[in-house]
Amino acid sequence: MTTVLSIEKLSVDFELGTETVHAVRDVSLDLAEGETLAIVGESGSGKTATALSILQLNPVPPAVYRSGTIRFGAHDLLALPEARLRAIRGNDIAMIFQDPMTSLNPLKKVGRQIGETLQLHRDVSRRDTRSAVVEALAQAGVPRPDERAEQYPHELSGGLRQRAMIAMALVTRPKVLIADEPTTALDVTVQAQILELLVQLQDRHGMAIVLITHDLGVVADVADRIAVMRSGEIVEEQPCEPLFAAPQHEYTRSLLAATPRLAGASEGA
Amino acid sequence: MSERSRAMVRSAASKVLSALVVMFLAATVTFLLVRISGDPLSMLLPPDATAEQADELAATLGLDQPLVVQYADYLSGLIRFDLGDSLFYNQPVSQVIADRLPATALLAVSALFIALVIAVPAGIAAAMRRGRARDKGIMTLILLGQSTPAFWVGIVLILIFAVRLQVLPASGHGTLSHLILPAVTLAVYSVAVIARLLRSSLLDVLSSDYMRTATAKGFGPTHAVVSHGLRNASLPVITVVGLETGTLLGGAILTEQVFTWPGLGRLTIEAISNRDLPLVQGTVLLFAAIFVVINLIVDVTYSAIDPRVRLEK
Amino acid sequence: MAGISIAASQDAQTPTHTAWRALRQNRWGMVAVVFLAVMVLTAALAPLIAPHDPQAQNLLERLAPPSWAGDSDHLLGTDHLGRDVFSRLVFGSRISLLVGVSAAMLAGVIGAVVGLLAGYYGGRLDWILMRLADVQLAFPSILLALAVVAFLGSGLWIVIVVLGLTGWVSYARVVRSEVVSLKTRDFVTEARAIGVGNLTIIRRHLLPNVVAPLATIATLNVASAIVAESALSFLGLGVPTHIPTWGSMLADGQLYLGTSWWIAIFPGLALMLTSLAINITGDAIRDATDPKVYRR
Numbered sequence: 001m002t003t004v005l006s007i008e009k010l011s012v013d014f015e016l017g018t019e020t021v022h023a024v025r026d027v028s029l030d031l032a033e034g035e036t037l038a039i040v041g042e043s044g045s046g047k048t049a050t051a052l053s054i055l056q057l058n059p060v061p062p063a064v065y066r067s068g069t070i071r072f073g074a075h076d077l078l079a080l081p082e083a084r085l086r087a088i089r090g091n092d093i094a095m096i097f098q099d100p101m102t103s104l105n106p107l108k109k110v111g112r113q114i115g116e117t118l119q120l121h122r123d124v125s126r127r128d129t130r131s132a133v134v135e136a137l138a139q140a141g142v143p144r145p146d147e148r149a150e151q152y153p154h155e156l157s158g159g160l161r162q163r164a165m166i167a168m169a170l171v172t173r174p175k176v177l178i179a180d181e182p183t184t185a186l187d188v189t190v191q192a193q194i195l196e197l198l199v200q201l202q203d204r205h206g207m208a209i210v211l212i213t214h215d216l217g218v219v220a221d222v223a224d225r226i227a228v229m230r231s232g233e234i235v236e237e238q239p240c241e242p243l244f245a246a247p248q249h250e251y252t253r254s255l256l257a258a259t260p261r262l263a264g265a266s267e268g269a
Numbered sequence: 270m271s272e273r274s275r276a277m278v279r280s281a282a283s284k285v286l287s288a289l290v291v292m293f294l295a296a297t298v299t300f301l302l303v304r305i306s307g308d309p310l311s312m313l314l315p316p317d318a319t320a321e322q323a324d325e326l327a328a329t330l331g332l333d334q335p336l337v338v339q340y341a342d343y344l345s346g347l348i349r350f351d352l353g354d355s356l357f358y359n360q361p362v363s364q365v366i367a368d369r370l371p372a373t374a375l376l377a378v379s380a381l382f383i384a385l386v387i388a389v390p391a392g393i394a395a396a397m398r399r400g401r402a403r404d405k406g407i408m409t410l411i412l413l414g415q416s417t418p419a420f421w422v423g424i425v426l427i428l429i430f431a432v433r434l435q436v437l438p439a440s441g442h443g444t445l446s447h448l449i450l451p452a453v454t455l456a457v458y459s460v461a462v463i464a465r466l467l468r469s470s471l472l473d474v475l476s477s478d479y480m481r482t483a484t485a486k487g488f489g490p491t492h493a494v495v496s497h498g499l500r501n502a503s504l505p506v507i508t509v510v511g512l513e514t515g516t517l518l519g520g521a522i523l524t525e526q527v528f529t530w531p532g533l534g535r536l537t538i539e540a541i542s543n544r545d546l547p548l549v550q551g552t553v554l555l556f557a558a559i560f561v562v563i564n565l566i567v568d569v570t571y572s573a574i575d576p577r578v579r580l581e582k
Numbered sequence: 583m584a585g586i587s588i589a590a591s592q593d594a595q596t597p598t599h600t601a602w603r604a605l606r607q608n609r610w611g612m613v614a615v616v617f618l619a620v621m622v623l624t625a626a627l628a629p630l631i632a633p634h635d636p637q638a639q640n641l642l643e644r645l646a647p648p649s650w651a652g653d654s655d656h657l658l659g660t661d662h663l664g665r666d667v668f669s670r671l672v673f674g675s676r677i678s679l680l681v682g683v684s685a686a687m688l689a690g691v692i693g694a695v696v697g698l699l700a701g702y703y704g705g706r707l708d709w710i711l712m713r714l715a716d717v718q719l720a721f722p723s724i725l726l727a728l729a730v731v732a733f734l735g736s737g738l739w740i741v742i743v744v745l746g747l748t749g750w751v752s753y754a755r756v757v758r759s760e761v762v763s764l765k766t767r768d769f770v771t772e773a774r775a776i777g778v779g780n781l782t783i784i785r786r787h788l789l790p791n792v793v794a795p796l797a798t799i800a801t802l803n804v805a806s807a808i809v810a811e812s813a814l815s816f817l818g819l820g821v822p823t824h825i826p827t828w829g830s831m832l833a834d835g836q837l838y839l840g841t842s843w844w845i846a847i848f849p850g851l852a853l854m855l856t857s858l859a860i861n862i863t864g865d866a867i868r869d870a871t872d873p874k875v876y877r878r
Contacts, residue, residue, distance in 0.1 A: 057485055059476075082489075090486035097485075102478040105497050106577060116496070117486045152576045168486070291717050302729060412865075416857040418809045420816055421850035424836055428847070432840050439839075512719070519724030523813055527836065538817055541732040553729045 003071075004208050005031040005054070005093075005176055010068035012046075012053055015061075023049040025232040027068075031176065036202065036209040038223035038240075040216055040255070046232035051178050051212045053078075055089050072176075091121040094169035098181040100161035104153040111137075111149025114168045121172055136167035139204075141197055159190035163197065170201060177202075178210045183218060195222050216259040220244065228252050281569055288565045295557040299550050300343055352554070353547035357540070362551035366533065370555075372442060373532030376524070377517055379448055380455035381510075388460045392467030397494070399472060407464065414461030419520045423454040423527040440529035451528040455520050459513050466509050471502040504575055511567030515560055611866030614859040621856060625675040632669035633657070636826045640664035645842045659844040661834055667844060670826040671852055677827045678856065681742055682808035688746025689807075690800050693753025694792065698784055700754065701761025708758075715751045723748035724813065731819045738821045741814060745807045752803070756795045761788055801864035805857045812853055828853050 012024035024046045031037050041047045052058045054070055054077065070077040072093065077085065089095075097103040105113060114136060115129045124132070130149075137145035140163040153161055162182060169177055179198065183191035199222055202209055213219060219226060220240065227237040228251065236249040247253045346352065352362035395407040430450060431439035441447050474480060475498060483493040522534030529535070533552055540548035624631055634656075644664040649657055658667040700711040727744045734740055764770060764787075773783050814820035815829025823830060828849040835846025 055485055057481055086487045086489055088487075089484070095485045097478060097482065099478065103482045105479040105483075105501070107500050107575060108497070120487050154577055165482075294717060299729070302734075412858065412861060416805070416861045417854045418812065418850070418857065420813065421832065421853060424832065424839065424846050424850060427836075428839055428843055432843075515719075515723075515725075522724060522728070523816065526817060537728060538819075541728065541819065549729075549732045553725065553732075556725050 002033050003030050004033045005210075006069075006071040007050070007054070008069045008071065010050065010053060010070065011066040012049055012058065013064045013066055014049075014058075015064060022232050023063075024053065027229075027232070027234055029227055029234070029237070031208050031210060033175075033208055034202065034206045035224040036199075036211060036222055038211045038213060038219040038226045039229060040213055040219060040226055041229035042214055042255075044231070045229040047212050047214075047229045048180055049232075050229070051095075051180050051210060054176075054178060054210070055093060055095060056085065057095070087121070090117045090169075090174075091172050092174055093176045093178065094172065094174040095178040095180065096162075096165045096169050096182055099185045100158070100165045101153065101185075103165060104161065106153055108152070109149065110151055110153060110156065110164050114149070114164065114171055117168055118171050132171055133167075136171040137164065139170065139201065140164070140167040141193070142167065158186050159193065162186060162190075162194055166194075166197065166201070170205070173205060174207055176208045176210065178212070180212045181214070182211070184213070184215070191218065198222065216255055228255065277572065280572060284565055284568050288561045291561050292558060295561075296344065296347055296554060297340075299553055300340060347554075352551040355540075355545055355548040355551075357543045357545040357548065362547050365536070365548060366551055366555055369531060369533050369536045372530060373521055373525070373534060375448070376451055376455060376530060376532060377514075377521055379452035380459065380517060380521075383452055383456040384459035384463060387456070388463035389467060391460070392464040393471060393494070395464070395468045396471035396475060397490075404468075407468075411461045411465045414457050415465070417457065419454055419458055420523045420527050422457050423450070423524055426450050426454060427527070442529075442531050451524050451530050454527070455517065455524045458520060459517060462509065462513055462516075463506060467502060467506050470505045471498060474498045474502045477501075500574065504571065507567055507571055507574070511564045514563045518556055518560065608866045608869070610862055614862035614866070617855065617859040618863060621675060621859075622679065624672055625679045628672045628676055632666075632672045634666035634669040636665060636670040636673040637824065638665060645838065645845075647842070648844050651844075658848050659842065661831070661845045662838055662842075665826075667831070667848055670831060671828070671848055674826045674828045674831060674849065675852065675856075677738075677821060677825060678808045678811060678853075681738070681745065681811040681821075682804045684742045685745035685749060685807040685811075686800050686803040688742065689749030689803055690753050690796060692746065693750035693799075694757050694796060696750065697754040697757025698761055698788065698792070701758035702765060702780070702784055702788065704762075711754070712758075715754055718748070718751050723810065727810065727814060728817075728819065731814065736814070736819050736821070738825075741811055741820055745810055748810075749803050749807065753796060753799050756799055757792050760792050760795060764788055764791055798864055798868040801860055801867060805860035805864070808860075809853065809857055812849075 007027060007029045010024055010027045011022070014021040014023050027046070027050055029037065029039075029050075039047045039050060049058060049063075053065065056065070056077070065078055068078065072088065075084070077088070080088075104110070111130070111133045114133045118124055118129050118132055133149055134145045137148060142148050142160055142163050148156065148160065148164070153164070156164060162185075166182075177198075182198070183194050186194060195218065198209060198211075201207070211219065211223060216226075223240045225237065225239050226243050228235045228243075228249065230251050236243070236247065236252045238248070243252065244256070247256055350363050352366075354360065355362050355365050358365050391407050391411075395404045398404050427439045427450065430437040437446050437450050439450075471494075475494070480493055480497060483497050484490075488496065521532065522537060524530065525532045525534035526538060533555065537549065537552040537556075539545075540552060640660070641664050643656070643660050644662055646656055646660040646664075648659040648667075649655055651659075656666050656668065658671065660666055661670070696711050696715070700708040723745075726748050727741075730744045731740065770783060770787055773787060811820060812827065812829030812832070815827040816833045818830070818833065820829055821827055831849040832846050832853075835842070835844075835849070838845055
């Protein structure tokens with residue numbers, strides 16, 4: 001399997017006034033085409049900082065990218081000039097965030113926000129954009145997508161908002177989707193649906209997914225490989241089943257012990 | 270879609286209703302104030318007037334009627350835009366006001382225009398470079414602008430441009446060069462307030478999640494601000510512009526005095542000095558009306574921009 | 583019950599302590615406070631500091647320039663009636679400070695009461711009071727002041743009362759929102775459960791917590807009251823004209839701008855610096871006591 005994204009020895013610090021926090025320490029991860037890599041850890045483990053580093057979305061006054069490379073295709077993303085990076089963001093690599101209510105602009109219609117991404121990266125007519133938007137919403141499992149496209153974020157339920165975010169990420173058919181805690185802000189019943197959706201879309205489009213979460217239970221049905229992080233370092237990395245069956249590291253074991261399982265997880269995908 | 274427009278119409282209607290209520294209260298308060306301010310008759314008559322002359326004047330002015338009747342007359346007159354006659358000018362108050370209104374409108378609009386032209390770029394520039402020298406410099410200027418009384422600014426400007434450099438006139442009205450100094454003077458405070466607010470609301474917006482999403486989609490910083498940031502940041506600014514109008518109106522009164530600008534502000538001061546009560550009543554009411562109308566417009570604009578507000582009861 | 587009130591006062595961080603600590607770090611804030619202290623002293627000791635009687639006219643020395651610019655022996659020159667500008671400036675500060683502080687205090691009291699009542703009792707009372715606030719805001723304060731002065735005449739106390747009446751709204755709003763958020767806190771519900779009377783709760787538990795935001799608003803309010811008073815005096819509608827005020831000096835001075843700039847410039851400068859110092863102090867107090875500011 002070809003590696004589509006490769007993080008090598010990444011170290012990121014946050015300079016907060018007098019103290020420096022080593023958020024990401026010497027982290028190396030590979031993501032193969034079409035696979036789902038889950039990065040799991042508690043808050044403060046550095047998982048989100050790592051994910052945000054891929055597209056350099058960490059707020060830059062505190063964040064400093066000390067060392068390491070992030071290979072995507074022929075480029076090192078950390079060394080790319082801003083303009084080239086912008087061409088990749090939202091286009092080849094897309095990202096969805098934890099809280100769709102605050103991550104979507106409350107003053108713009110949902111369809112417009114999805115369409116923008118397309119217009120930024122492709123030369124499409126308005127009409128084609130419109131149909132692509134509706135198609136993306138439909139694929140994301142949004143009923144009556146043509147109506148929903150004309151609505152504002154606050155008019156949609158939490159689950160639908162997250163589906164809209166997913167549609168927004170997908171509309172350009174990215175090779176990699178980074179999902180930062182995509183289900184944490186949602187009801188339990190909706191969580192499973194969203195995860196299922198991600199799996200479906202992955203099968204359909206062959207994109208790789210980096211899934212960030214604090215909840216091992218969420219990850220069981222969905223991940224191909226799991227990396228466990230603590231205090232900025234990767235503590236264990238294994239394919240999914242072996243990790244659950246025989247965790248190597250003590251920390252992983254304690255995480256597993258603390259995790260309530262989603263129904264059906266023990267039965268496998 | 271029609272549900273939303275129906276909600277919009279309903280909320281607009283209720284706002285218009287509140288505006289009318291406020292105007293009504295303003296009119297009533299003015300009426301009472303005039304009556305409280307002492308017997309209007311004694312101020313209008315020469316000290317040696319006879320009782321018959323007093324009665325005659327009272328009858329002409331309708332002051333011999335019971336209070337309630339006077340109130341009713343007053344209100345019905347208001348609806349017809351009849352504000353009585355000015356004692357000093359011997360013309361209907363509405364006429365006197367109509368003559369002077371354009372000058373004040375011109376001044377206020379020019380000042381607002383100048384204020385926006387300066388404040389918007391300043392606010393954006395400061396927010397984009399938060400904490401750096403540019404931001405600190407702009408914030409200092411804002412602080413100065415907010416603390417400096419407008420009428421002193423006018424005097425200083427006159428000293429510099431009219432007295433020392435002799436390039437602009439110190440007072441009067443008629444040409445563009447007459448307009449510059451008063452408009453700039455009036456604009457100073459508003460520039461400070463608007464710039465400061467735009468800066469802080471833009472800072473809030475810049476650190477929001479949806480701005481991060483925009484960056485994640487591939488927007489460049491300027492594009493993101495223009496496409497997503499400005500509209501969101503302008504919401505609180507729009508409300509403040511409405512409130513600022515009150516300050517602008519008050520400032521216009523002072524500015525007109527400093528520059529001898531023949532507008533409503535000076536008219537009000539003159540009317541007060543001349544004890545021309547019908548005229549004072551008229552100008553006060555007009556200022557109140559202008560303010561209420563502008564606030565109404567601001568309210569409606571706000572709900573047009575922010576879809577979350579529209580659906581509220 | 584004593585236990586609960588101790589808990590309540592521990593809950594409220596002493597605003598004076600935090601303010602003092604933060605001010606010491608804020609350089610400009612210290613400068614501003616020192617300036618204000620000097621001003622207050624000057625106003626209090628006016629008769630001792632002013633070299634001349636502010637009302638004394640000396641037509642032989644009218645329109646004399648400041649001593650460092652010309653060769654008069656008046657520090658800041660004289661006006662069109664030969665009165666010493668510096669002395670008038672010093673005595674004028676008394677009026678400004680008196681009116682500014684009194685009006686701010688009056689507005690503060692009214693606003694705090696309204697805010698406390700509206701926030702604590704809520705419901706219909708809240709609605710009425712807040713509508714009143716909106717209506718009040720609908721009138722520019724200068725206009726209100728002018729209207730009242732027009733109908734009721736001018737004078738020191740009228741000016742203070744009017745400025746107090748126009749300034750209460752910002753206090754009320756802030757106090758109300760503080761009270762609303764405090765109302766649901768544990769120490770209040772516990773006190774209520776025990777049966778502590780509403781007024782006692784307001785007085786002992788809510789009031790101390792409200793002092794910090796009130797202080798910030800009060801400071802800024804003093805500045806705007808001072809400027810408003812001088813605006814009224816400038817228009818000839820403030821305190822009686824024989825009392826020297828910065829506003830009336832400005833009005834007089836404007837007529838002689840062509841020849842004797844000092845008559846108008848110095849009172850204006852005094853106004854600007856005072857207002858600036860108060861605004862800086864107010865900002866410093868707010869930065870020191872407002873917990874929200876700590877979150878970057």
